[in-house]
Amino acid sequence: MTEVSSMRAVHGIDIGGSKIELVGYAIEPDGALVERHRRRVATPREDFAAFQQAIAELVNEADATLGLQAPVGLGLPGIVDAASGRQLSSNVPALNGRPVAQSLRERLQRPVVVGNDCQCFALSEAQGGAADGLPSMFGAILGTGAAGGYCVDGRLIRGLNGIAGEWGHWSLPASLLARHGVPLIDCPCGLRGCLERYVSGTGLSNLHRHFGGEGSEAVAIAARAAAGDALARQVLDIHVDLLAQAFATLVMTIDPHAIVLGGGLSKLGHLYEQLPAAMARHLFQGLAMPAILPPHFGDAGGARGAALLALQSHP
Template sequence: MIVCFDIGGTAIKGGHAYASQDIRALPRLPTPANDFEAFTACLRQVIGAAEAKPRQIALSICGIIDAQTGKAVIANIPCLHGRALQEDLEAALGLPVLIANDADCFVLAEAELGAGRGHSVVFGIILGTGVGGGLVVNGALINEHGGFAGEWGHAPVAATSAGTPPASLPRFQCGCGQHGCIDATCSARGMERLHQHLHGEMLSSENIVQGWIAGDEACKRSIDVYVDVLSAPLALCVNLTGATIIPVGGGLSNAVPLLEEIDKAVQARILRPFGRPLIVQAQCRMEPGLIGAALAGLRASRA
């Protein structure tokens, strides 16, 4: 048995995992974002509720472990940011600790238990508050030891002309410090920026998608431009990785017609014809970070 966690900026989701099909989630706890001692006390509370001493602790985090330094990059949990987190947690908890990025945990869950079952190369993507992703090859995360692989949302590659007919687009400022990232243009907030740029009005991403489905001309134009911007770099990711399925999570994944439109645009731009949907809604809709952490932890404990 292992204890797994999905660590977010506002809540800690914990669970006890006995097997890949037997993951028992526990009530959420608020994240003590500024107090490391209080943070580890929350983890001990979940560990202490286990029936026996666990073999392993596994964490999904909303950040990155720098593979070169071993230090955590977690901007929204200051008490963890900049720490040699694995070492510090192992010292505090007295158990082996595995840490993985939340998008990596999402795609690991999809590869083993969700839409990616039976596929050798699974590239899972997040379309929501941010644009992220992770890569699983032959059942294993590329990022098993930390790092930035799969972060396709960050690079100055967003088109400055997109849609039919082409619209001129600015290179929006991204939270990572660059201009023109897919994250800045194609996240939920990015979709809202696009709509405001094109039409001079601010609408929520939910209302833009709903308006597009209902046939609103302004929303149709915004989605046309959005899909054009998104599909080119995503097609490159497919060609580069050889992924044969792309499960999508995040808030925008709830709009299945939008995923179908993205799928159509990506498949028109890749080298390999599939003849079936490639971009699909994720199947692990509940707690994919916790599930992915459990799967990674169970595998590490067996090794």
């Protein structure tokens, strides 16, 4: 206990719709995070008091393991109202409209920093991950939806409203959709033609269904294409072009040195092979394409990124 308690520590918590995972880290003198504790419990989805209690029990247990009271970073789905601190959208209904960070600070009596789970993914890959040491990077989640985060010199850039990296709700050009015979789709966010409706894993399945397929999962569509299925190949080609246009817009907007893919589609090898050339077709000549990289930490990066966010806010 004495050896551990002489160190600084931080807890990172990844909040999901079905599980909460806490990882307790000791902080080495050089700033490296060393995992000392990990625990996962089911997410109380409907009861905010039960949610708070679950977090408190996890944090107290981690404190006991590490031998000191540590600050907490939480990665949450959805976004937070920068003015009120209330959660605006989440796949955990109990959190909607709640001042999550403030409530947990009062309950835990310590610094608590809340960030978007996709931003936490980006931060983890920027510090010690696939984009470690690069001047800038964008972490692009391609899972059920599409979101991400932007880091410069290993630090997360959150923006005025804390939503920097919400690229999934940019709109694809109607002319590009028309070129491929893809309809303009309404998005639950209230906009139309949002990227995530087309380029996410869900979007790829919907494209497959639109062109007469069964709407299979992304990995199955890729396997069919590799086996010679013409429809699957057509759908993957359209998907790559739509995604390439989105990434080309990222290049023209923030010009990252690398784009690290996350989520289920990060497992599709053809994206790393085809995207650079496909992106170049949407940009003027002479530009260098950012490296398109697979994630180093993958799904395990959520809690780590949350811990890093807490340290960025409370060095």
